[in-house]
Amino acid sequence: MVFELPDLAAKNYGSAIGAGTLLPFTIVHGTAAGNIIEIGTPTGTPAAQIESFTIEDVDNRTMATMEGVLVPTGATGNNELSLVTK
Numbered sequence: 001m002v003f004e005l006p007d008l009a010a011k012n013y014g015s016a017i018g019a020g021t022l023l024p025f026t027i028v029h030g031t032a033a034g035n036i037i038e039i040g041t042p043t044g045t046p047a048a049q050i051e052s053f054t055i056e057d058v059d060n061r062t063m064a065t066m067e068g069v070l071v072p073t074g075a076t077g078n079n080e081l082s083l084v085t086k
Contacts, residue, residue, distance in 0.1 A: 005055060005064040013053060013064065022046040022071060036086040047073050047080045 005013075015021075025048035026040030041047040053066040070080040 001067075002063060002065050005062045013050060013066070017050050017052065020049060022073070023048050023050070025068075025070070033086065038082070038084040038086070040082055041070065042079060042082040045073060045079070047071050 024041050024046050026038055028036065028038050030036040047070055048068055049071050050066060050068045053064050055062060055064050057063070072078055072080045
């Protein structure tokens with residue numbers, strides 16, 4: 001995934017990699033009701049683990065390329081991905 005890196009005061013992804021921290025993760029596509037899709041971890045469930053990321057400058061904007069995995073959580077497992085339409 002590639003995205004514009006926020007200020008370190010807002011989110012320090014480097015510390016999450018070092019600690020192996022599980023994080024909540026959501027991608028939202030669309031803005032109009034009936035045409036919105038959310039893909040990610042179930043609401044409030046930290047199940048995404050960042051494995052690595054690289055940083056580069058693109059048109060004077062700091063961009064990050066991130067790699068990671070979704071990790072099953074809880075006793076039942078197989079709950080690491082949620083797909084919601086709105």
